[in-house]
Amino acid sequence: MTAANYRACLDHVFKWEGGYVDHPRDPGGATKYGITRTTLAAWRGRSVTKQDVKTLTVATAGEIYRPKYWNAVRGDEIPDGMDLVAFDGGVNSGPLRGIRWLQIGLGVKADGAMGSQTLGAAQSAKAGVTVIQRACAARMGFLRKLGTWSTFGRGWARRVADTEATAVAMHTRSASAVAVEASRAKQVKAAQTTGAGGTVASGAGSGLFDLPDWAMSGVVVVAVAVALVLALNAAQNARREAAYRAKVREMSNG
The missing domain is CATH 1.20.141.10 (Chitosanase, subunit A, domain 1)
Structure with a gap:
């Protein structure tokens, strides 16, 4: 301050x-x-x-x-x-x-x-x-x-x-504190990447094919939207991880 x-x-x-x-x-x-x-x-x-x-x-x-x-x-x-x-x-x-x-x-x-x-x-x-x-x-x-x-x-x-x-x-x-945040960003990114890959598939399973066409279309739209949000967030967490890693290197060399 x-x-x-x-x-x-x-x-x-x-x-x-x-x-x-x-x-x-x-x-x-x-x-x-x-x-x-x-x-x-x-x-x-x-x-x-x-x-x-x-x-x-x-x-x-x-x-x-x-x-x-x-x-x-x-x-x-x-x-x-x-x-x-x-x-x-x-x-x-x-x-x-x-x-x-x-x-x-x-x-x-x-x-x-x-x-x-x-x-x-x-x-x-x-x-x-x-x-x-x-x-x-x-x-x-x-x-x-x-x-x-x-x-x-x-x-x-x-x-x-x-x-x-x-x-x-x-x-x-603290370079070590920054490194911790890099690891956390990596973990969140991995979870979001996995979630984005499985959202549409899971939405299409569990007997949902028995739904009427209009209802099935709605489920797919929602699933795709959720997957997109997860993918966008995963991409941002990848950027966060990279930024934290770069900052650790900068602090360690400085």
Whole structure:
């Protein structure tokens, strides 16, 4: 719970936001280091061009992020790791959502307001790793429902997995604790993979072929939907495991 963690959290954001991008399906339009044209214009108090975005420096981006995003989630006042979860989520989807996801992780009212109740819950949380993981799961649930998921979903999923692993590492400061979470993600992935493979088959068994065609069709649709959800979750747990493993190597070599 230190102001010094801002730099590490900012580096994480820069890792995923990268340089200048102007993707036609990105509603934010021209972006650099995660700073959109609209955000830059608000910061400078005047309209800006795509060229202005393109020439944005890392230093200026950092100056924008602190008051607009870091201070908005009160990053200096919440524990290491939880600050990253709220901050990175806020950069990606707006500070209110970043706060809401952390609140879901904490089990408090998810109103998007970083008030005394949320701060108190964060500062006194005994199971910080669980808070971080629940918050990241809530973020994934939101992202999967977006219309642009088919275009950006894979990158978002990798980012959330990496954010979770990095946040857990920040919170625990223990490579062994991070390794434990990697093993847990692997176990959950294995269970979900097995479940996805057997769902449709089990739905079609146990005498269900005796059902009327209309009922059988409904059973199959439900079974396929469940299998798809399990497969998506298994894929995300594979990403989580990989992110945790990479973080263990980084911490062990550092």
